[in-house]
Amino acid sequence: MKNILFKTIFLILFAGTYLQQIHADNTLLLHYTFEPSANGQVNDVSGNGHNGVLLNGAKLRSIGEFAVADLGNDNGYINMGTATGAMINTLDDFSVAVNIFIDPSTNITGNGNFVWVFSTGEACSQTAGKYIAYRVNAQRYAQSTGGYANEKVGIQKGTAATKGSWQHVVYTQSGTIGTIYVNGTVLATETASNKPKDIGAATTYNWLGRPHFSGDAYLKNTLLSDFRVYNKALSTTEIAALCANQNALNGAFNQQEVIDAKNALEVENPVGNNLNLPTTTGNNIAVAWASDKPEIISAQGIVNRPANGQPAATVTLTATLTKDGYSETKTFTLTVIPLYSDEESVNKDLAALMIDNEHCLYQDIDLPEAGAEGSSIAWVSDKPEYLSNEGKLVALPEKGLGNQTVTFIATLTKGEVSVTRSFEICVAEDEGYEAYLFAYFTGNAQAQEQIRFALSMDGYNYTPLNNGNPIVSSDTIAIKKAVRDPHILRGIDGNTFYMVVTDMKSSEGWSSNDGLVLMKSIDMVNWTHTAIDFPDTWSSRFNRTSLTQVWAPQTIYDPDAGKYMVYYSIGESGQHYKIYYSYANEDFTTLTLPQVLYDHGSNTIDSDIVYMDDLYHLFFKTEGNGNGIQKATASQLTGTWTPNNTYLQQTTVAVEGSGVFKLINSDEWILMYDCYTSGYYQFCKSNDLDNFTWVCNTTTSGSFSPRHGTVIPITQEEMTRLKNKWSPTSLINRPLEKSSKTLTIYPNPVSVSGTLTIKLPEINNEAISFAVYSAQGSLMYRENKNKPATDETITLPACMRTGIYFLKTQYGNTIYHNKVLVN
Incomplete structure (x- = not known):
């Protein structure tokens, strides 16, 4: 231990001596040691006066003998001031160095996560804003002449930075060669055709930890130490000297972690x-x-x-x-404490006995069998036809009976002492739905900008109706003869359906549409329709030249107004997109003058509102660089909306078109969204609409390839009506063809998302097809292959639940059937 301490002291003394030599050449233009100050500012100890300001909860603190800046978890950052920008505009050869510690639990894979930024724009866009910046999600240095589409310099490793230990990061540029060093070792080096002075103006927005793109993530739960800017390219020897404190810094941090853990x-x-x-x-x-x-x-x-x-x-x-x-x-x-008497024990266990009866149940209830003080607990249900004595859900009350109250009597016993207590549990009424209907469109060609329907028995796996063709032709309902983003809603009477779509042909440009289409039906087969052109309808409010978008309309019933509200995003020249609303008349053929429903302060599109636990939940996409799905809540539709400013999608790919629906007879909600650049839809689930977990993705090929749409539950009668009108090409609730032939498959049982191997009897180079169906007959998976191998494999989709499935294999003219157990 003494030897380690001696080496550490030697390294620190060596580094201090060497760094004094570096300072002596007056090339150090900015230096933050992050020593706590009386006035709370971040002092520039280079003597050049580029002091910084702590914002949004960022703070200075000590870790052992080292001073650090702690960015915290609330979008904390350091503003280095406008004078720093004038200095950046002078740089030719230069270096920026800093020690970084990123908490292991921090997600740094999304857009943003910049360590340092020197930018002419506060919220740069695709083509606006000049900057130099370094971010840890790709360990990338970039210089732009105008937005992220014009990054003339881009040097990166391409992978996220190491978390959980201190990393010393230096970007240095000599002439046209830029190099990133991590812990003294070259990480990446490439040609750098531009230099900071080529920005041509002082950078106004100079930050540590804050992004320069609207919607991008701040760098959270990160510590910074010893930040420096030089007007020269540091040598490898100078960089090694700056790295000399790494072991001591990591040691001090580890020791502080142990102390913090002890205190907690x-x-x-x-x-x-x-x-x-x-x-x-x-x-x-x-x-x-x-x-x-x-x-x-x-x-x-x-x-x-x-x-x-x-x-x-x-x-x-x-x-x-x-x-x-x-x-x-x-x-x-x-x-x-000593053991209690039997009487004391049962009374204490009785006082502590609680069961979850806050909401009406759709599933089993957990009934404890023993108390902490040793009492045994026996339960008796007064309605075992709904909930058994063990708390198992036997059946939901039939549709029309309403929610039912089940009374449980709990008897606690220890020795010769017994006490009882009753609990009332609400069992939810069966919602009466059997399947799910997905309304969607499929792409950007006019033939794809059409309303299509698909059916599902589980909410995840869908089979298109009408052979995947439109259920109504866009050229018969829309001014543009093309529509997008269908939203379908069941009315409050339970029997009327409202559908709204974007009236748009994308081949005419993304700023070409001026309206939407209102549709109404009592059977989901026959629809009335009215196209609303905004400049024609409200000529004093909307100018056809300045109105650029009327996107993604949706409908919800407003009980306070007693009317159906249609809400949508509007884009106008020189303004960011906002969410507007109108009220529809009883015939669903006209709308009131649009009013702002929600202004997020930046581009906001693709809104979807659901109601749960006395709150309206408004999901939307933040459009632009760093886009994603966020949410706001309000107690009234036209009240004050409170955003949560958290991205909810469970992916790093581009997303849009969020849709939220509740699973049938369940407490679980599904958030789905269109991963539009990746070719699939993604489904996530939640019990509270705040915390979501990934469930599965749709396949990227086949007859079901949805774009922005919505899902509603439907009854058996409604499903039968839709199938009779537009019979699906695949099997839904249709018996499998009888066949006594089977193949050897393994493993069986197989896990969800597992790989199933199928041994073929011979190879004859004929095409082979695999299809997996649920016990109810729903198509879950399909794959075709031209030249099969002796042992073929298929990977089951993650959307499949545990249970019995049927594998149909057609090889040449022979059909095989196998039962598959998924667990």
Whole structure:
């Protein structure tokens, strides 16, 4: 340990001496050591006066002997001031150096995550804003002459930076050669045709940790140390000197992590049950436990309480926290309470007994069988036809019966003592739906800008109706003879359907549409329609030249107004897109003058509103660089909307067209969106509309290739009507052809998203097709191959749930059927 300390001190002294030599040449134009200051500003110790300001919760703090800037988790950043921009505009050869620590839990894969930015624009776009910048999501340095489409210099590794340890990053440019160094080693080097002075003006927006594109992510949960700007290209020797503190910096950070973990470590007291003693606290910190009375509390947290009537016991637990040779200890003096009498035990267990009855149930309920003090718990349901005594959901009340209340009697027993308590549980009425209808369009050609329907039994896997052809021709309903973004809504009467679409032909340009189409039906087969042209309808409000977009209309019933609200995004020259709304008349043929519904402050399109738990949830896309799906909430549709400013999509690819729907007879909601540059739709699920997890993607080929659309649940009668009108090409609720021939397949059972191997009896070079169907007959997967191998494999889609499926293999003129169990 002494030897390590000596080497560390030597490195620090060596680095200090060498860095003094670097300072002596007056090439250091800006230097932040991040030492805490009385006035809260970030002092430039180079003597050039480029002081910075901490914003949005960013702060200066110490880690051991080192001072750091902590950007925090609330979009914290440092504004280096406009004077710094004048200095940047003078740079020819130059270097920017900084130590970076990114918390391991931080997501840095999305757009943004800039360490430093010197920009002429606060919110650059595709073609506007000149800048130099470095970001960690691709470890990329760029210089632009006008927006991200005109980055004349782009030098990168292409992968995200290392997290969880200090990394020293230097960008240096000598002549037309730019090089990125990480920890003294060349990461990437390429030709750099432009220099900062080529920007031609002082950069006004000079930041550490903040992006210069609207909607991009700030660099969060990141520490910075020793930020420098030089007006020369540093040599490898000079860069090595700047890196000399890395080991000491990482050591100080590890030691501080251990101290922080020790301070945060707690043990419940007094003790009445076994303890959950952690063996790690995250960040690879190990925790070892010791007890001075292991017969009462073991080192593993097993507790043996004193007998009833005996005094409480006192036990000392000692935790030793260790990481990379750094250790800290913390002691806990605990009181172990004696066992209670049987009567005390059942009463305490009764007082602590709780079950989740906040919402009406669609699934089993967890009924505890024992209390913490040793009571056994028996349950009796007064309506076992809905919920069994074990809490298993037997059936939902039939549609029309309404929600049903089930009363459970809980009997707690210990020894000869028993007590009871009743609980009321609401069981949700069966919603009466059997399937899902997806309304969508398929692409940017006029033949694709048509309304199409598809059916699904599970909400994830869809089969197109009408052989994938339109269910109504766009040239019969739209001014532009092409439509996009269909949204379908079931009316409050349960029997009327409203559909709205964008009246647009994309081949005429993305700023070419001036209106939308209103559609109404009582059977989803026959539709009335009215095209609304905004400049014609409201000539005093909209000018055909300045109105550029009327996009993605949707409909929701407003109970406060007693009318159907149609909402959509409007683009006008010189303004960002906002979400507007109008009210429709009873016939759904006219609209009121558009009013602003929501202004996010930047381009906002593709809105979708659902109602849950007394709140309206407005999902939308932030359009532009760094786009994605965000949400705002309000208690009234025309009230004040509160944004959450968090991206909800579970992917890094470009997305648009969010649609939200609730699964049938379930508490789960689905957020789906169009991954329009990647060729698939993605489905995510949530119970609270705030936290989403990925479920699956649609396939990128085949007859179902949806673009921006919506999903609603439908009844068995409605599904039958749609199928009778537009029979699907694939099997839906149709028996499989009878065949006694099977193939050898393995593994069986197979896991969700697993790979299934099919052994073929012979190879005759004939085409082969595989299709997987659910037990209800829904097509889940299809693949065709021209020249099969002896052992063919198929990968099952993630959207499949556990259960029994059927594999149909057609090889030449022979059909084989196999039962597949997915678990």
